[in-house]
Amino acid sequence: MLGHAPYLRRARRRAFGKSVTASYKPPYMSSQQTDPEHIAISKSRGIEIDWKDGHHSSYGVEYLRDYCPCATCAGSHGTEPRPKRSLGQNAAPANPFQMYKAKDRMVDIEPVGQYALKIVWNDGHSAGIYSYDHLRHICPCPECRAKAAV
Ligand SMILES: [Zn+2]
Numbered sequence: 001m002l003g004h005a006p007y008l009r010r011a012r013r014r015a016f017g018k019s020v021t022a023s024y025k026p027p028y029m030s031s032q033q034t035d036p037e038h039i040a041i042s043k044s045r046g047i048e049i050d051w052k053d054g055h056h057s058s059y060g061v062e063y064l065r066d067y068c069p070c071a072t073c074a075g076s077h078g079t080e081p082r083p084k085r086s087l088g089q090n091a092a093p094a095n096p097f098q099m100y101k102a103k104d105r106m107v108d109i110e111p112v113g114q115y116a117l118k119i120v121w122n123d124g125h126s127a128g129i130y131s132y133d134h135l136r137h138i139c140p141c142p143e144c145r146a147k148a149a150v
């Protein structure tokens with residue numbers, strides 16, 4: 001009986017997503033920057049996030065699809081990265097006039113613990129877990145893109 005206690009205690013602590021994910025935070029990001037204050041989700045238009053540090057991010061649907069962080073799309077494990085169609089000459093979000101091909105749509109978005117959103121796409125893809133760290137990191141606003149390019 002007593003022998004079980006340490007294991008159970010450890011398992012319970014892991015259930016608090018915050019403390020587990022904190023170790024993944026890049027050192028240059030404060031938790032204010034990666035904690036969403038408010039999230040507005042539109043399956044057809046994308047996701048908007050107000051961060052606790054006052055920053056605002058607006059992610060188009062296609063942009064989010066391009067930045068799917070799963071191993072397949074990101075090109076980990078030796079696979080080819082998925083081409084990022086929304087990255088044009090100047091890395092601006094996709095031109096709305098050129099995207100009437102197979103349009104990406106979000107079918108479902110669900111929160112994963114306190115630290116991420118899982119997006120299910122209309123092509124059936126659902127492996128991407130978009131952590132708030134990742135989302136803040138890929139913020140498409142000119143200010144953040146300029147920083148990322150350094
Ligand atoms: Zn993916």
Ligand SMILES: [Zn+2]
Nearest residue numbers: 139140141144
């Ligand atoms: Zn930004």
